[in-house]
Amino acid sequence: MSYTRSAVNSPRIVGAAERGGQALVGGDGADADGTATVAQRPYRRAPGQGQRFSADRWFARRAVTALTMGTVAVCCILNSVEIGRHGWSSDNWGIMPGFSELLLSLLAGFLLARRASGSHQLGWWWLVAGSLSWAGGQAIWMVIQYGLHRDATVSVATVGFVGWALCSAVGLLKLGGRSSALATTGAVISEAVVLTGSLGLLLWELVLAPTVTNASNVDIVMLAVVPLGTSFVISAVMLLSLHVRRPVIMVMGLAALGLIIAASLQTVRFTGGAVGLPAPHLLHQLSFVLVGLASVLPHKVVAAPVRTSLRRLAFTYLPMTVAIWVAVWHYFVQRRSADIVSISIAMATGAFLAISQITAWFDSERLAERLQNNVIRLRAAQADLRTLLDDLPEALVVLSAEGTIRDLNALTLELTGLTRDDLVGHSFARMVAADDYSRLGVMWQAMLLAEEVDKPIFELRHVDGSVAVVEADVHTPVHDPNRVVVALRDITQRVAESAELEQAQTRFRLAFQSAPIGMVMSSAATGRLLDVNEALAEMLGFQRSDLIGASLQDITHPDDWNVSRLQLASAADGAASSYKLDQRYIRADGQVVWARTSVSVMSDQQGNPLVIAHFEDITEERRAAAHLQWAASHDELTGLPNRTHFLEQLRRRLDGAELGSIAVLFIDLDNFKVVNDSLGHAVGDELLRGMSERLRSVVRDRDMLGRFGGDEFIVMLDGLQLDLSPADVAERLREAISQPLIVENSELYVSGSIGIAFADRAGVTAEELLRDADAAMYRAKTRGRDCVEAFAPGAHETSVLALRTSGELRHGLERGEIVPYYQPIVDLATGHLTGFEVLARWRHPDRGLLSPDQFLPMAEETGLIGDVGAAILRASLAQLGLWQANVPSLADVSIAVNVSVRQLVDARFHDVVAEALAETGVLADSLWLEITETALMSDVKSATIALRNLRSLGLHLSVDDFGTGYSSLTYLKRFPVEAIKVDRAFVKGLGIAAEDTTIVEAVVNLGRSLGLMVVAEGVETPVQLTRLREVGCHRAQGYLFGRPRPAALIE
Template sequence: MLGKIDFQQVVDDLDYGVITLDDQLRVLYFNRWMFEVSGKQPDQVLNIPIERVFPQISNSRFVDACRDAIDLRLPTRLSNSFNPSPLPLYQNKCIGDELYRLQQATVIKPSTDNEGSILCEIYVQDVTPIVSKETLLKQMAADHEKLAKQFEEEKDHLSRIINNTADAIITFERGNKIQMCNLTGVKLFGYSQEELNELHFEDLLQPPESSSPHSSEKLRSLLDNAISNGVTSHHAIATYAYRKDGVELPIQIKFSRTSVSDQPLIVAIVRDTSDQASRDKILKESEARFRNLAKIAPVGIFQTDENGVLNYTNQTWNIVTGQPRNTINEDLWFDHVADEDREGVESQWKVETANNEQFVLEYSFVCEDKLKWVLCQLMEELDENGRVLGYVGSITDISEQRKTQAKIEHLAFYDPLTSLANRRLFKDRLARSIAALKRGKKRMALLSLDLDEFKRVNDSLGHDAGDQLLTTIADRLSETVREEDTVARLGGDEFSIILNDIERSSDAAIVAQKVIDAVTKSISLGQQSITMTVSIGITIAPDDGREPAELVKNADMAMYSVKEVNKNSFNFFSASMNKKASDRLSLENDIRGAVLNKEFFVKYQPQLDIDSGNIIGAEALARWNHDVRGMVPPCDFIPVAESSNLILSLGELMLYDACKGANRLINRLGNPKDFTLAVNLSAKQLMDKKLVHTIQKAVQTAGIYPEQLELEITESALMQNIGEAVKVLNSLKGYGVKIAIDDFGTGYSSLSYLRTLPVDRLKIDQSFIFDLMNNQRDKDLVTAIVAMAHSLKMEVIAEGIETFDQWQFLKSLQCDFGQGYYISKPTGVNEIVKACDSYIWSAVAEGRQNIILPEESPKLKQVKR
């Protein structure tokens, strides 16, 4: 076995460069050839990033190819045509002399070391002699032109070759006067042949109207060398030429010298680099000329005769296909394909090549007990008469790309967090399940799941804990169903389960209960342990429908019916739910029209100082009188407006109307400075980006002071996004608006937040006041709330006061303010002013009189409670 030192000696003795980079593109190995042609010492190279070793390649295609090899495992071949000298390497130890700079062909490919670490292998070959041969061929072409004068047939043939080359070929004498220009040059520069014969070569390198010479110093040097010393330029010089019409053309020029009748003649090869198609053609020509580079190509290259029998393969071909080299001239190019696929590959090849189409095919085969995928491309090689000489093709190992594609396809159909089916795959599975119903007599069930209070957990514990919770729930859901069923995560905390081939509805109920049992098991999140609940809606197909959208809607309706009642349970879809949803949609449309038509109006419920009985403000309450429905209770239209986002437009409308009404009321009452208008804000209004601006505009339009407006926000609305809520409340407080927490004691809140929030008042929920005189626990709670609020320097207002005894008890606790039907129902501005004029509030405070209310419907009494 060859030792490590022997292997290094072998590589050092190679007549081409070998470089090894680590995954940070630091140089791990330079062979002797590289040190000689680069002029570098080991301490200038080893363990140093390649871009620091050769600063000239920074941000170049060379560096990009190295990164592709490391990051994407992609091999790259940098041909000499477009990357003639990517590295500053020089021959004859003439380091730094660009005339001696090597032209290179470079192969960059991924590799691994013994420990499996990714490396980048770079092979650099000096192709300067090959380029010199190319120049010699062009010189021979010029010599053939002279011979063409004697042999007319050869002249015509050579003329066609020259005129059909992609490059302009121009010859001129020592004085630089153009002697000949091929047809490509005539078309390129826009001059006739006669006009070109009157020009000097330099005239093509400056605008037609210019009289000053134009050529770069480097171009002039190469031209002079070609004229005086016969030195041929090894690489093209990039510059600009000008058409007859003045259009500037980016070009590349190479010079060579020949002689005609012992007179020196300069040949300029001019390439138009503005046409990508021209560059592609040149690339193919270059690849044909430098076919020997295929020996180190990163793709398999092969050539066959007209029957498809191999007559050339490079080493990569043999590695990819597993075919030995000694079978050349015996095997067909597709013999490595598996027996069952070979006939199809051969047939497609013959059909496409018979139709003069390029053969491109991806196929797989087993090599060394591994499944390989390759991309094969094959095209004809024709002689000048169009007869097929054979075929040339390439074969690329795309096994890793296929694996990557499979991963991408997985991401397209599966949720990246839980690995459950995503919405796209769910829709496909649901459609397939419904289609299967037509072929059998069984049923299927669709379960819609929503975790209860997930947002609260996610906001309080953080998104990482929320993700951990979702993955745990997902694993548990997968364990409750069969392999043929589907569990999908549709987004957030929404899941769906498709149960295929069930006998009866009770089968779905059994699974739903399993889901509930699985979800409600304690879950450990770091140092905390929590218990979740889930609401499940179930619909059965074909009983409840056969359309995917219909079944999803049914399951969702059933799930929401659970959430509205008791949560942590399941419910089957019923026709009544459909009617309820239809009624709700009808109500939503009526609300939308009512907002546009301004059918809503404001009533005001007075708020009194419990100690003095003086009016200190009023709460604005939205009311709606529909032309068909009549008076619609707020408990009917407010939730629908909330869920459909109509609450934003409705809330803005009520805010403007309430502020205008408050202005009239304040003026009628003699402009009391301490009068406050209380307006309710929903959670969605609180998160509205335009809220502060809307309130400022409403206050200014109504002509009231900011201090005369109080915004009531529930605990639940605050806690939905406490961080953003604090920012909004601070902005409103800075404007001068008062803040009150509505329905205090019924929501979920934190006393630590309460201490930091800019709150002026706590409003005790009416549920604590209703049975206050008969329930000691309610008394204790109200007593505690009043004491706590006063200790935090907050005022307290009690809502829902209906008796004088309740009034007296609250007064004994030094509760600041009160409102309720004992004082007055929600009423208009005029009624409030009349009551003030009659000093009725003082009588109410003393228990001598209360506002007599008209008889109410049972529903309104329920709403009042």
């Protein structure tokens, strides 16, 4: 049972809520126009919220405001002028106050017309008509008064003034006359006329009649009609204010009050009364200011009284009683003769009083008929409710707050076998078995304390001895908290079925847990493991509690999960009721278990698909099959793919591969036969196994290493478009082979001859590629072994060209064709030129100007790099000496000369540098020697000694292409260098590639932290320059500052 007794069920709070509901207009939570009241009105956005700004609307509002303020200001000025000219007495006033009155009445009509919209627009248009009627009357009055120079107090202009009263009264009734709290429209109008007659009679008898004793009957009627008409407006306001107090109605009442006072003063003035104040004109103007103000007030309910009948009677008949007393006093006590106005008012009031009573009688009859119909409908509803309760599928009992049965339905009687008289008026405990009394007491106590408890289950004893099991649900009606409704749901059959189901589940659980193979129950929709048996937990090495609640994906091998997921999804959709598959699972220790999985799909009680899976461990079976398959495609001694498997993979990768993206390396171990014959086959086998491990450590995972047979290995390199050089890989393989190998405490030395073949022509087959690599390997052996040879159709021509270049380089050095070019180096902080990097160029007599990559590699191979470096060093130092002596702007510049690894480790290089400095007379402080990071790390000890010797000359040292090698901070601090140069490869991606930007920033920060100058190479764009300045780089060089040029162009 879920029971909550909230605070709203309190009689006090419920009563307050009901009273609050009646306080709303009409009693139904809505305004008179049908809109929601404050309590139920939906959220309204603030002005402008969620609306697009409209310039036209904004200017229109500003224009109306300006017009209103301007009109009021003009009227104030006109009145001030008139008062200044003639004083405060209105007797001598001219046309200006009347004209002001005309302007304000027109302005009020204009403002009311702008407001006329929505469900009340008809009421607003009546108010507009009233203002225009007054304006028309005022215009006629001005023509008669100032145009014809006659007194216009009693004239046809009165029609316009009376028209204002009638139209305004109708408009106010339209604005406030739709509330259900009001009587019929006819009753309201008749009561308003009665009230008007009473007020008019009092006004006439007490104020106006004594002043018009000498006037004619026509004048008397004309003088009285305006105050009486205005009294009609006030009467309507008074009656409407009893039911719907809208600000618009209240302000219109004030305006009418002002007009009636002004009309009374005007009447007194016409009949000769001495009124020396400007009240009539100014009150007219003030009243229409109020009318204009009414157009901008909110049209909503401010308050709504609950009962208005007594107050309405007091408003209607108390003034009439006073008027009768005054009339009796005047005409029966003082014997005053009645005039035409008094008689007319009295007759009209009496007639409308009779009409009001007739209307009230019709309303009473109508309400009585409605009440009788409601009673009939209520009785029919009670009968329908009784039928409905008896037809409900649940037993229903209505209790009092003390637990006494107040009512029940037919099904309750059927469950107990008792009659209604046996139960109604008795305790609810009479229906419940004695064993459930304590549970019933707990439920009732929790209900009284507003606590939440589970739905209790009781046994109901039938008179025939049978038992019905019911589930109770308790509710407290909101509108009657002293009643408790108990719904009794017959669950006898459900309880019996639940017991049978529990027995079946127990039997299934025993079979499930005792099965000799692994079993799983999981959700087909989510894959969550609902239950597992001990056999599966033992198979996977988990505790059973660790597996329950986990996902099937958690124990399935990642490579097999996609297939399992698709099968589960198919089962969840009902496409397959069972299936089998072999797949891998992950044990707790990370080992892989193969299992033959048999899956059956069924539904639970809620219709959700469940999976029952059987797991048979087939790990050994799969392992044996895999070993057989592996043995057929691999070399048993080294574990490498054999020739057959290698060719199969090579064919597969060649199919659809891009030209030049695959290369094959053929490796032959030199002198292996000597080792095998002299030391025995066992040592030879160990040598082969050791070499296979070394070769495997060099190649990538995506490449393939295989054993061709004997002492021959083959390598397939794939993905050469990723800037992988087969020659570099072959060189690393050759170096790995040449390292000594310890076998049975003996150091064995062998070398390798390696041939390379490229799949660089269309239609090449795996056999052809392997043949070409084998041919290249044999050519390497013919060159003296322990080398790498690439197979290519144009290899001969390339060799001839290389040999010719080597000979011409020697002659070029002798003829001075190797010359220095200079590229500017700039200080980034000041933008000033600080020096040049010296770059070698070869002015070849036949091939033109050659760049360094076209001859320096040959110089390295032939040993001429030392002579080339010395020539460049001497020439650049000589040029620097000339600049410092003859060009003032270049007096403080320095030069940076690159040094190769062979030059650095050459014992004579120190003397070459010292002699060059001495010959040219250039200070050593003006010379920077740049050594690549890779050159320094090739022999750290020798490089350190050489650098220290060079540094002793007073020159500067820098590390070139920093970041492309593999130096550590320890070695960097050990070398006596003063600068590091950021490689152009990183500068190229600066500001574009996040990785390059991070590397440049790290190198700059590293240099600054070690006190080293940082120079950036390859600066080509302003973006790179800006970013280098931001990270704090000291100097830079590149095409942005200038390309390498000869000395003549520099000057």
